[in-house]
Amino acid sequence: MKSLEDLKKMREKALKKVEMRDVDKKYRVVVGMATCGIAAGARPVLNALIEEISRNEYPCVVTQTGCIGLCAYEPIVEVFNQEDHTKTTYVHVTPEKAISILQNHILKDRIITELTIDNYQK
Amino acid sequence: MEDLAMYIIEILMNSIHASSHNIICNIEIDTHEDLLTIIVEDDGKGMEEQFLNNITNPFVTTRKTRKIGLGVSFLQSLCDQCNGKLVIKSRPNIGTITIATLPYSHWDIPPLGNIGEMMMLCIQANPDIEFMLYFKKDNINFLFDTKEIKKILDGVKINEPDILLWLKDYINQGIKGENQ
Ligand SMILES: Nc1ncnc2c1ncn2[C@@H]1O[C@H](COP(=O)(O)OP(=O)(O)OP(=O)(O)O)[C@@H](O)[C@H]1O
Ligand SMILES: [Mg+2]
Numbered sequence: 674m675k676s677l678e679d680l681k682k683m684r685e686k687a688l689k690k691v692e693m694r695d696v697d698k699k700y701r702v703v704v705g706m707a708t709c710g711i712a713a714g715a716r717p718v719l720n721a722l723i724e725e726i727s728r729n730e731y732p733c734v735v736t737q738t739g740c741i742g743l744c745a746y747e748p749i750v751e752v753f754n755q756e757d758h759t760k761t762t763y764v765h766v767t768p769e770k771a772i773s774i775l776q777n778h779i780l781k782d783r784i785i786t787e788l789t790i791d792n793y794q795k
Numbered sequence: 796m797e798d799l800a801m802y803i804i805e806i807l808m809n810s811i812h813a814s815s816h817n818i819i820c821n822i823e824i825d826t827h828e829d830l831l832t833i834i835v836e837d838d839g840k841g842m843e844e845q846f847l848n849n850i851t852n853p854f855v856t857t858r859k860t861r862k863i864g865l866g867v868s869f870l871q872s873l874c875d876q877c878n879g880k881l882v883i884k885s886r887p888n889i890g891t892i893t894i895a896t897l898p899y900s901h902w903d904i905p906p907l908g909n910i911g912e913m914m915m916l917c918i919q920a921n922p923d924i925e926f927m928l929y930f931k932k933d934n935i936n937f938l939f940d941t942k943e944i945k946k947i948l949d950g951v952k953i954n955e956p957d958i959l960l961w962l963k964d965y966i967n968q969g970i971k972g973e974n975q
Contacts, residue, residue, distance in 0.1 A: 674973060675965045680947045683958060687951045706916070707858075708805055708865040712796065716804075719916055727956035737920035739812065740858060 693732060700733035700779050701753040707740035713747035714767070721768035722750075722775065731779045746790060752778055762790040796869060798908025799833070805866035806835040806893050807917050813839030813891065817925045818917075822910070822970075824899055824932040831879075831899040838890040847885050870895055877901040911967035914939065915959050922954040930970045937969035 704710070704719045722735050733752075741749050746764035750771060753760050761784055763774055770788055777783045786792055796802055803820065810818045815837035823832040842850065849855045851871040856864025867883070870893075874881040879897035897904055914928055918941060928939040944962065945953055952958070968974050 675961065675968055676974065677943075677947060679961065680944065680958075683961060684948050684951045687955055687957070706808065706920070708808075708869070711801060711804060712865075716801075716912065716916060719919070720912060723915070723919065723956045723959055727960055735919070737916075739808075 703751040705749040706737040709744035710747045715748040800908030800913040810837035815839035819927040821929045831897045833895040836892040841887040842885040911963035915963040935972035
């Protein structure tokens, strides 16, 4: 049973943790959450990202955006590299693929080319 | 659309995109009267009357990425299909209220879905918006208010992953009446 008391304990824990500041994080991971994205399955994708980031530390912030204009390719996850200002667009993302993006692209700087839009539009 | 949470999140997203500061979501199930009421109220930018009159038409949208807007028309079709009613009232610069009333046991009504997740996803990208969820089902009364949560968190971000996941579970327990 969860009570608001737990929240106080989580606060204490969070305050003790030394974390990277959001502005220092190398990547920004953006999930398309408009109707087209949600209907295609963006909810479990975002959920998987939040769960994985709570388990392990990644140098990224996760945010949401509306319709990216590529509805047929949803769910879409865009990865922005804040250092070299490049963008990678992952399409038809599933929860499993989302975790793979974190483990490869975010953690090891390895872009998963097979999952990018360029691979589909060729 | 597989669950009600999906319809509701659409309406919540509209409120979020209308630059609201406060968004209230009210879900009330009265099994005795066989009535499901979903209300989303915001203090966002609102809509002009003329625009509002056509809002359930999918060709009415202010988005620029595509020519159709689906959120409201989805909920309208659900209401039409189930003999329910959708009422949207809005005033520019004051806000918008969306009220859907549906016969709860109608066989075309999808299951409620994951309400905790729905709230979590809204909070995740919008930590500065205050969300309130009021859930009532017969003798279950559950109130969730991000203002109250932020007071307890005192300086710790409400959209930290651990906190978000906790909130999701907390809400899902609350609407089952387990936190009472
Ligand atoms: N709460 C609100 N406050 C202000 N304007 C709103 C609100 N809800 C809807 N609107 C307006 O109505 C339009 C239609 O909404 P609808 O949800 O049907 O489509 P959309 O949001 O444009 O696109 P989609 O939902 O498919 O991503 C929106 O573009 C917006 O201009
Ligand atoms: Mg919408």
